[in-house]
Amino acid sequence: MAVNYDGNAEEASFSAGIEISEVDLSASGTVFPNDTQGFSMGLGHDNSLLECTNTEVTLPFDADFAEGQIYSGGWTLGVVYSFSGGQTLAFDGAIEVVVADYSSVAGALSGATGPTTTDLTWDNTLGSPPVEGVVVVNGGSLTPTFDDGTITLQAVFDTPFMRGNCNGNSGVDISDGIWMLQELYLGGPSGTCAAACDANGDGTYSLTDAMHVIYWRLLDGPAPTAPFPECDAVVGADCDAASYCP
Ligand SMILES: [Ca+2]
Ligand SMILES: [Ca+2]
Incomplete structure (x- = not known):
């Protein structure tokens, strides 16, 4: 076994x-x-x-x-x-x-x-x-x-990721906020690292994460919580792919 x-x-x-x-x-x-x-x-x-x-x-x-x-x-x-x-x-x-x-x-x-x-x-x-x-x-x-x-x-071993990089590309930007809105509300594609999409690090992936990224990029909102801007692993984090760490 x-x-x-x-x-x-x-x-x-x-x-x-x-x-x-x-x-x-x-x-x-x-x-x-x-x-x-x-x-x-x-x-x-x-x-x-x-x-x-x-x-x-x-x-x-x-x-x-x-x-x-x-x-x-x-x-x-x-x-x-x-x-x-x-x-x-x-x-x-x-x-x-x-x-x-x-x-x-x-x-x-x-x-x-x-x-x-x-x-x-x-x-x-x-x-x-x-x-x-x-x-x-x-x-x-x-x-x-x-x-x-x-x-x-x-x-x-847990896979390192960058919080906020929900679309798994080279970093965190407005496209991640749009990805989140599309995945959550418009039937857009799903990623394989829910922890990366949990931009505010509260343990759930929701509308507030999309707003967190958008406010950070366009307004004076706070940056994503750690691991950010450096990639790291979080014990128990639901992240299957290494591509979420650019
Ligand atoms: Ca990204
Ligand atoms: Ca969250």
Whole structure:
């Protein structure tokens, strides 16, 4: 699984969905699918890079018992659908049973520019006593086949732009104000850097931005807010193209 994160912020977070499915062996005379009554599992991660912040059971019903623990190097979960046995679940197709949320450990991604790869690994040693990965079928525990997951964290850096240069040409002038009016009100072409069009830097692109540019060029209005007149990146700014930095 690939996860993009803000390379300037040096922090990544993502959610990993865990699925269970049953292999269809009915051709060899085995019953398929089987009703299951619960499961338990433990999933480890590299605690020098990641911490698990939450796990949430995502079964299509509320289980009578669903309790987990989060450790520095992984998490465990035990689920019993129904104490009375009235609720079962057949994994005749892959069903997502839990979603785990992860965040990078502070400082772990500092200076990273390329991809950072890490594994989520099934682990029968987490907890005390350790929680084993099993699926309960007809009151008995079956040990499933585990597929580990690989997470690739990819730094994405913000694109520098000049505020006010909404049309993405060589600078900021009256043509940017006209571009804004045409885009906002006359069905004119759209740019790919809303942050550059946000000339007054208030976080939205609106009529006031067109007026800001026009007043600055033709009257005594203030110049566009930073980044201006030098280009710069703004963390989280919605700007896809480098052409907004002349
Ligand atoms: Ca321009
Ligand atoms: Ca604005």
